[in-house]
Amino acid sequence: MRIGRVTLVAMSVVLATVDLAKIQHSHKNQPHCEDYPNAPVCTREYIPVCDVDGNTFPNRCVLCGEVRLRGKKILIKHFGEC
DSSP states (O other): OHHHHHHHHHHHHHHHHHHHHHHHTOGGGOOOGGGOTTTTSOOOOOOOEEETTSOEESSHHHHHHHHHHHTSOOOEEEESOO
């Protein structure tokens, strides 16, 4: 049971690192919403993203959910809280 938890935590860290790298090197700060086909249904990880309008989203999936719900483009300013 403990090994399963450690594995899950390690996988979360790896995914968060990949997520951060993709945002930092993305072209024109696009959120890459194609990575989240089920948005606005998202997981609850807290990997905050700040958009160019100063809004903090809990993660890129939630930001992409807003893109789909509003029907307008949202660009990422930086990774982390605004």
